Amino acid sequence: xxGGVILIVxxxxxxxxxxxxxxxxxxxxxxxxFHPPTSPRLSGFRLVVPRYEQxxxxxxxxxxxxxxKPIHFFVHGGEYKLFGLIPATVHLFGTGDKNYPVxxxxxxxxxxxxxxxLLYGSQISLxxxxxxxxxxxxxxxxxxxxxxxxxxxxxxxxMRLCELIMSIPALYLIISLRATFPPGMSSPQVxxxxxxxxxxxxxxxxxxxxxxxxxxxxxxxFVLAARAMxxxxxxxxxxxxxxNTFSYVIVAATLSVPYYILGEVVLSFLGVGIQxxxxxxxxxxxxxxxxxxxxxxxxxxxxxAAIFITVLAFNFLxxxxxxxxxxKS
Amino acid sequence: MNLLEIKNLKMDFGxxxxxxxxxxxxxxxxxxxxxxxxxxxxxxxxxxxxxxxxRLVPTPPANYVxxxxxxxxxxxxxxxxxxxxxxxGGVVSYVFQEPGASLNPVFRIGNQxxxxxxxxxxxxxxxxxxxxxxxxxxxxxxxxxxAPSRRKALDAEVIRLLKLVGIxxxxxxxxxxxxxxxxxxxxxxxxxxxxxxxxxxxxxxxPTTALDVTIQAQIxxxxxxxxxxxxxxxxxxxxxxxxxxxxxxxxAVMYAGQIVERAPAKELLRRPLHPYTKALINAVxxxxxxxxxxxxxxxxxxxxxxxxxxCRFAPRCPIAKPECSEKIPELVGVEPRRFVRCPFxxxx
Numbered sequence: 001x002x003g004g005v006i007l008i009v010x011x012x013x014x015x016x017x018x019x020x021x022x023x024x025x026x027x028x029x030x031x032x033x034f035h036p037p038t039s040p041r042l043s044g045f046r047l048v049v050p051r052y053e054q055x056x057x058x059x060x061x062x063x064x065x066x067x068x069k070p071i072h073f074f075v076h077g078g079e080y081k082l083f084g085l086i087p088a089t090v091h092l093f094g095t096g097d098k099n100y101p102v103x104x105x106x107x108x109x110x111x112x113x114x115x116x117x118l119l120y121g122s123q124i125s126l127x128x129x130x131x132x133x134x135x136x137x138x139x140x141x142x143x144x145x146x147x148x149x150x151x152x153x154x155x156x157x158x159m160r161l162c163e164l165i166m167s168i169p170a171l172y173l174i175i176s177l178r179a180t181f182p183p184g185m186s187s188p189q190v191x192x193x194x195x196x197x198x199x200x201x202x203x204x205x206x207x208x209x210x211x212x213x214x215x216x217x218x219x220x221x222f223v224l225a226a227r228a229m230x231x232x233x234x235x236x237x238x239x240x241x242x243x244n245t246f247s248y249v250i251v252a253a254t255l256s257v258p259y260y261i262l263g264e265v266v267l268s269f270l271g272v273g274i275q276x277x278x279x280x281x282x283x284x285x286x287x288x289x290x291x292x293x294x295x296x297x298x299x300x301x302x303x304x305a306a307i308f309i310t311v312l313a314f315n316f317l318x319x320x321x322x323x324x325x326x327x328k329s
Numbered sequence: 330m331n332l333l334e335i336k337n338l339k340m341d342f343g344x345x346x347x348x349x350x351x352x353x354x355x356x357x358x359x360x361x362x363x364x365x366x367x368x369x370x371x372x373x374x375x376x377x378x379x380x381x382x383x384r385l386v387p388t389p390p391a392n393y394v395x396x397x398x399x400x401x402x403x404x405x406x407x408x409x410x411x412x413x414x415x416x417x418g419g420v421v422s423y424v425f426q427e428p429g430a431s432l433n434p435v436f437r438i439g440n441q442x443x444x445x446x447x448x449x450x451x452x453x454x455x456x457x458x459x460x461x462x463x464x465x466x467x468x469x470x471x472x473x474x475x476a477p478s479r480r481k482a483l484d485a486e487v488i489r490l491l492k493l494v495g496i497x498x499x500x501x502x503x504x505x506x507x508x509x510x511x512x513x514x515x516x517x518x519x520x521x522x523x524x525x526x527x528x529x530x531x532x533x534x535x536p537t538t539a540l541d542v543t544i545q546a547q548i549x550x551x552x553x554x555x556x557x558x559x560x561x562x563x564x565x566x567x568x569x570x571x572x573x574x575x576x577x578x579x580x581a582v583m584y585a586g587q588i589v590e591r592a593p594a595k596e597l598l599r600r601p602l603h604p605y606t607k608a609l610i611n612a613v614x615x616x617x618x619x620x621x622x623x624x625x626x627x628x629x630x631x632x633x634x635x636x637x638x639x640c641r642f643a644p645r646c647p648i649a650k651p652e653c654s655e656k657i658p659e660l661v662g663v664e665p666r667r668f669v670r671c672p673f674x675x676x677x
Contacts, residue, residue, distance in 0.1 A: 221430035225519070228385055229445050229526070230417035239444070243435045 003316025010310060014126050017119040018080035022094045022102050025120035026277040027078060029101060029111040034059035034297050037106040046070040051100050059296075069100035106299040108287055114302055121279035121303065126310065128195060128264045129257035136199035137253055140206025141245070145237040147207065148214025159211065162204040170201050174263065178272045187278040194273055198263045202256070209252070210245055217241045247325040255318035258311040265307060281307055331399075332529055332562050333359040333382065333421075338396035340381060342633075348392065349634040351377050353586040355396075356660070359530065364556060364563040366573045366594065368609070369583035370630050375566045378583070379532050382564075383417045384408070401529075418449050422523035426535040428515035432507035438518045439503030442487045442525050449526035453482050490521040495551055513544035520551065524559070531556075532564045537572070549576060570613050574598050579666075582606050585631055585641040588660060591668040602667065602674040605642045640671070648673055 013020050029035070032054070040047040048068035052061040075094040082088050094102055105114035147158040165173075177197045185193065217223065218241060226240045261281075267273035268282025269289075276283060281303040288294055288301050335357040341348040352374045359365045369375050380386045382398060384405050398405040400420055408416070425431045433441060446453055484503070491499035494517040507515055516536060523531055533552060537545035553576060556563055565576055573580055577594035582605065590603040601607045608626045628645040631637060637644050639654040646653065650673060660670040 221425050221427055222433045224385065225423065225425060225431045225522075226433075226444075228383060228417055228423040229522070230414040230419060230448055231444070232414065240433050244433070246435070 001317075001320055003313040003318075003320065006309065006313040007317060010122065010313070011126060013119060014122040016082070017123050018082055018088070019090065020092050021080075021113070021116035021119040022077065022091050022104075023113040023116040024078050024080060025112070025117045025279040027112060027116075029098075029107060029113075031111070032061070032101065032103070032107055033109060033111045035101070035103050035107040035111070036061055036297075037299050038101070038103050040071055040102070040104075041068070043068065043070075049095060049100055049102055069095045069097055071095055071102060105302050106297065108284075108300060109293070114284070114299060117279040117284055118281070118303055118306055121281045121284055122306065124191060124274055124278070124280040125261055125264055125282070125307075128191070128198070129260040129314075132195045132198045132202065132260040132263075133253045133257055135195060136202035137206050137249060137256075139199065140203035141210050141242055141249065142238070143203065144207035144210030145214050145242050148211035149218050149233065149237050149241065151215070155211070158207070162207050165201065165204040166208075171266065173201055174198070174267060175270070175272065178267065187274060190274055194264055194267055197267075198260050202260070206249075206252070209248070210242070213245045213248065214241050217244050251318055251322045251325055254314060254321055258314045261307065261310060261314075331358040332361050332363075332401065333357075333564075334397075334399040335378070335382075336397050336399070338378065338381065338398060339394045340377060340386070341392045341394055342390050344389070344392050348394075351391075351586055351633055352381070355583070355586075355588055357581055357588065357591075359562050359564060361529070362556070362560045362562055364553075364565060364576055364578050366577035366580045367564060367566045367583060368568060368570060368573060368580060370568060372630055372633070373583045374586040375568075375583055376534055379423075379534055379564060379566050381405075382530070382532060383421050383423070384413055385417070385423075418445060418526035418528065420528055421530040421532060422526060422528035424516070424519050424523050424531065424533045424536045427539050428512055428519050429507065429539070431519050432515055434507055436506070437503065438505055438507060438510070439484070439487050442490060442503075442518070442522050443483050445522050445525040446483055446486055450486075453479070453486060486525075487521075490525055491518070493524065493555070494518070494521045495547075496521075511544075512540050513547060516540060516544075516548055517551065520548075520555070524555065527559075528561060530562045530564060532566070534566045535568070536565075537567075537569075552576070570598070570609060582609070585636055586633070587641065587657075587670065588668075589642065589670045591660070593666055596667065602663065602669045603642075603671050604646050604648055604674070608645075608647075642671075648675070 032052070035052065038049050038052065040049050042048075048070050050063040050065070051067045051069070053064050054061050071093050072095065073093050074090050075096045076089045077091040077094050077096070079087060079089050101113075103113050103115070105118065107113055108117070143158060147155045174197055177200065178193070181193050214237070223236060223240055226236045231239075264273055264280060265282035265285065268280050269285050271283075271286060274280035274283050284303040285301075288304070293300055335355055338352055338355045339350065340352040341350050343349055355374070355378055357365070357367070357378075367375050367378065377386050377391070381393075382400065382405065393406050396406075400416060405413070405416070432438065487503055488499045491502060496502055496514060496517050502510075507518070510518065520536075531552075536552070537548050540548060549572060552563060552565075555561075563576075565572070567573070573594050580592060580594045580597045581588050582590045582597075582603065584605050590597070590601070590606050592602070597606065598610065601610050605626075608624070611624045612626060614623055626645055631641060631644070637654065639652075639656055640646070640649070640658055643649045643653040653673075658670050658672050660668050662668050663674070
């Protein structure tokens with residue numbers, strides 16, 4: 001259940017990203033490109049950060065000894081909107097002085113705080129998984145339920161369609177689908193598009209499993225009892241058959257969320273996903289395509305660590321749920 | 330007029346050359362408030378006959394090739410889907426053999442009963458229009474006020490139904506899941522669900538087979554009592570002749586897709602006419618009979634599609650004659666209210 005705890009923390013942080021992040025995702029510090037992570041020190045009872053000095057002619061910085069500022073909590077800083085609605089200026093931590101920045105994960109090639117971008121990016125990357133799963137699983141369950149319940153030619157048509165979608169390599173399908181959407185879309189549009197593309201691919205495997213379960217469930221007597229009560233076919237499927245598949249669906253959904261997160265990462269990494277200056281874990285990793293960056297500024301890889309932790313946490317949670325749902329052992 | 334009149338019903342599984350006749354010319358009627366038992370061995374077509382009353386046998390594979398099923402004078406086989414849905418539950422309700430399997434395992438029993446109430450009694454708990462309407466023409470019933478009262482009315486009705494079927498402490502039981510109840514309790518819940526829609530005919534398909542003997546007796550007692558109180562008709566399907574004497578007004582005995590004997594219950598038990606019925610009654614162990622060997626019927630029920638020519642019981646019949654294998658005998662009235670499908674029956 002450690003996975004669950006980690007995920008709760010991650011999602012809470014994503015929801016309150018504006019508050020937790022010390023800076024905005026698009027704030028550029030033009031004096032500090034490729035700033036290394038600042039390491040706070042304990043001085044007396046306070047955490048302090050040193051001032052960094054750029055060496056001439058290179059993006060190399062050195063901490064200035066004995067020139068520090070304490071970190072304050074709940075400081076006023078740049079304005080943001082909590083939940084996208086409530087304007088606020090209070091941040092969890094900061095020094096309140098722009099000459100003493102707190103870049104816990106350094107800055108990128110445009111002088112933007114990597115931690116802040118990571119937090120704002122988690123809003124997109126983490127929510128895409130959940131929304132995508134909701135969409136594709138709802139779709140897959142209803143289609144699979146109809147397919148299994150009615151069987152016959154309905155079943156044949158739907159299952160061949162599923163196989164068609166599943167037989168196309170996912171990445172090519174994603175990219176070719178992306179090509180059907182016009183370039184130059186706004187970030188919310190791209191966000192919706194990614195979800196639609198990923199769900200379009202994802203529903204087929206779900207539909208197949210649900211169809212298989214429906215084939216056995218529809219022979220159960222409670223289905224006959226519901227029919228004998230005068231219930232319509234659709235209501236029998238939605239209200240009686242599908243709820244009996246939930247224990248499987250919840251586990252499968254948890255284990256599938258990582259694929260959606262990774263799908264967004266892949267799209268953004270290839271430059272067809274979330275566009276700059278908006279942050280997502282995938283487009284932050286685009287910087288890591290450059291090997292020189294990687295060698296000199298390894299903190300740019302931190303979104304990769306975030307993805308790793310999230311995917312692992314979802315897998316742990318899914319395994320835990322599977323054990324909990326499996327009454328046989 | 331009879332509540333239910335099945336006339337010469339013929340139903341196949343499959344079509345064309347592969348068709349297997351599961352129900353072959355069954356005629357049966359049930360009057361208002363009457364209890365009729367349909368008796369027969371496993372696989373003789375009792376259940377599909379019963380399911381046909383609300384046309385619950387999926388077509389295909391099933392295929393109705395002849396006859397009619399008149400429910401309240403209207404032919405079920407000619408009804409549209411909408412009409413079928415309204416008679417299912419509305420006129421005829423079902424109680425099945427396995428109470429544990431008939432309840433949806435993932436819903437609380439209260440909600441399952443409510444589902445039936447919502448379908449068939451939409452007026453329940455709705456504010457009556459006459460009392461609500463005021464002088465103000467724009468006045469409308471606010472849903473916010475209507476909704477809780479409807480929920481309360483539904484809850485009260487569920488509790489009333491559970492009380493009716495003899496479930497103790499129904500107020501706390503409505504929150505139970507099916508697996509939290511015993512088989513007998515589950516069957517009572519099923520009966521409550523069937524009664525929720527206030528049907529005129531309750532079809533109980535071997536309602537006690539999965540229960541132990543003491544619970545069997547309780548459930549049958551309950552059905553009998555409910556019938557008296559609510560005045561509904563019951564079609565009881567069973568292969569247990571012991572039930573027949575206690576419950577039924579009339580009995581129909583089925584063998585291999587055909588009815589072989591129809592008679593008032595008491596008379597049938599006292600004086601069976603068809604050799605199959607006689608063999609069935611002889612096979613029931615008797616308390617007073619001493620330690621004799623139980624008499625069994627030799628052979629097996631012929632498989633569907635593999636029926637012998639002529640009388641289908643002939644190969645197992647103790648009084649079979651050569652001509653029995655030539656032509657299927659007709660079901661003929663031999664005495665007032667008694668019908669038998671055997672020309673050589675002995676009335677003694």
